[in-house]
Amino acid sequence: MSILAAAGSLAPATRGFLSPTGVEIVFVLVGLAVLGAAVISVGTKQLVHAALWLVVALGGLAIEFLLLTAEFVAWVQVLIYLGSVVVLVLFGLMLTKAPIGRSPDADSGNRWVALLVALAAAGTLVTLVVDAFRTSWIDLGSGGGSASVTGASLFRTWVLPFEALSVLLLAALVGAIVLSRSRQAAVPKPRPGKLRAGKPVGAARAAKSPSSERES
Amino acid sequence: MNLLDTLLRCVAALVVFLTFPLIIGQTEHKVMAHMQGRLGPMYAGGFHGWAQLVADGVKFAQKEDIVPADADRRIFQLAPAVSLLPYLFVLLVVPVGPHGFVGQAVDAGIFFVLAVMGVGVIGKLMAGWASANKFSLLGGLRTAAQLMSYELPMVLAAASAAMAAGTLSLTGIVDAFHWWWLPWQAIGAFVFFTSGIAELQRPPFDMPVADSEIIFGAYTEYTGLRFAFFLLSEYAGILVVCALTTVLFLGGWHGPLPDSLGWLWTILKTFALAFVVIWLRVTYPRLREDQLMRFAWTVLVPLALLQLALTGIIKVAISQ
Numbered sequence: 001m002s003i004l005a006a007a008g009s010l011a012p013a014t015r016g017f018l019s020p021t022g023v024e025i026v027f028v029l030v031g032l033a034v035l036g037a038a039v040i041s042v043g044t045k046q047l048v049h050a051a052l053w054l055v056v057a058l059g060g061l062a063i064e065f066l067l068l069t070a071e072f073v074a075w076v077q078v079l080i081y082l083g084s085v086v087v088l089v090l091f092g093l094m095l096t097k098a099p100i101g102r103s104p105d106a107d108s109g110n111r112w113v114a115l116l117v118a119l120a121a122a123g124t125l126v127t128l129v130v131d132a133f134r135t136s137w138i139d140l141g142s143g144g145g146s147a148s149v150t151g152a153s154l155f156r157t158w159v160l161p162f163e164a165l166s167v168l169l170l171a172a173l174v175g176a177i178v179l180s181r182s183r184q185a186a187v188p189k190p191r192p193g194k195l196r197a198g199k200p201v202g203a204a205r206a207a208k209s210p211s212s213e214r215e216s
Numbered sequence: 217m218n219l220l221d222t223l224l225r226c227v228a229a230l231v232v233f234l235t236f237p238l239i240i241g242q243t244e245h246k247v248m249a250h251m252q253g254r255l256g257p258m259y260a261g262g263f264h265g266w267a268q269l270v271a272d273g274v275k276f277a278q279k280e281d282i283v284p285a286d287a288d289r290r291i292f293q294l295a296p297a298v299s300l301l302p303y304l305f306v307l308l309v310v311p312v313g314p315h316g317f318v319g320q321a322v323d324a325g326i327f328f329v330l331a332v333m334g335v336g337v338i339g340k341l342m343a344g345w346a347s348a349n350k351f352s353l354l355g356g357l358r359t360a361a362q363l364m365s366y367e368l369p370m371v372l373a374a375a376s377a378a379m380a381a382g383t384l385s386l387t388g389i390v391d392a393f394h395w396w397w398l399p400w401q402a403i404g405a406f407v408f409f410t411s412g413i414a415e416l417q418r419p420p421f422d423m424p425v426a427d428s429e430i431i432f433g434a435y436t437e438y439t440g441l442r443f444a445f446f447l448l449s450e451y452a453g454i455l456v457v458c459a460l461t462t463v464l465f466l467g468g469w470h471g472p473l474p475d476s477l478g479w480l481w482t483i484l485k486t487f488a489l490a491f492v493v494i495w496l497r498v499t500y501p502r503l504r505e506d507q508l509m510r511f512a513w514t515v516l517v518p519l520a521l522l523q524l525a526l527t528g529i530i531k532v533a534i535s536q
Contacts, residue, residue: 046288048288048291048345048346049291052291052338052342055338071322071323071324072323072324072327072384075324075327075328075331076327076331078331078332078334078335079327079330079331079334079371082331082334082335082338083330083331083333083334083335083337083367084334084364084367086338087334087337087338087341087360087363087364088364090338090341090345090360091341091357091360091361091364093345094341094344094345094353094356094357094360095357097353098345100286100287100288100345100346100348146323146324147323147324147327147384
């Protein structure tokens, strides 16, 4: 919030909502495109298409950040989410040889529960934001979201949450490494002398955990 | 900045985008040939085959545009554009000379450049998956693995240059450059340039398109103009990586001549680096996949971290 506060004051509304500026119209249109792409991404039965629609949704979100003059956040969004997260998702899909065309088992049995949870989360967030700002008007001067402003607010005002988050991520990383290592240690290494012809080395391991290898 | 000015800058960037990669490509033909004791193209255009790549372009345009029957049609057709266009946007923000000789100055220039170049990867993955071909899929997988491991040292090395200059803007970084940055940032320059070549999948990092194993990786099924777009994106990538190394680590327009000739220095340094890229292709054999990964994670990442630490220490020492 301090980014917004630095960009402009939270003055009470002095403008009507019925005469939108060009930027506001574009903002709403891009927002609609993002929503559409996100819905298609969840609803499509073609796995890789879902990931690619996610690209559209996340890229649109970066444009929204740009329209709010949060330039730095927009590029970080592109760098991290488009450049790394989606590439990782596509990598995983390619490893599992995602088929071209529709996947018959793409529909989850939980979809109605998922829809309910999604609607509840969206409702909560929208209520929260609407209630927090009401009719206050934020003047977005250019440069309000530049790297220096973002950096200053991140490392002066919000340094504790920032560091706490990084510790959390580090813990998750260490946890992931520990989990993946302990599973390997549980499998005894086959000794060369015990090998018999016709029995592949990894056979015992594959029989033990048939599902884990497919997941990874 | 009025409309005409903006339009002119965009057109200039487009012209550079369309001509410079061809010049690099022609240089590659000739330099490789002479390094291998051949002459290279000699007929097209008359003088030393200067029009060879124009002829190649005409040939590509005439070829039939084939989409394999089992391919995912739309993604297959979209992939070359996704792979090529990011480099155009990057060229728009690379400063060429002092006093605003740049397509469009961006406040967080380094971030913009690295972010947009990352998007090009998605195009290559799309091509690899949508071709419905085992070799393409393998090529796409190798591409993804390689790009993800080399992105990290690249970002870290760029961060070192940004730390040294105290700004994220590309123009600001060149402005802050002094000659003693060369030894100071030498490791960072090496890491950035090397991971840049790896991101472009140029030899010796061309495992994803290794022709003796997987034909041409993600581009196996492409023909005609779409294939030409992938080739163009490779050469535009060389231009972009060399220009960025110049701007971040070699001082861009700084040189002995007066400021008004600064753009000449930028272009000279860029082409000198492009020559090194071609040179490396002829010199080194292809790295194996495990060697590629080991090089990224056990050599480049520690070196980049070392450079970051060095930059931090000297920066603090100077400012006191």
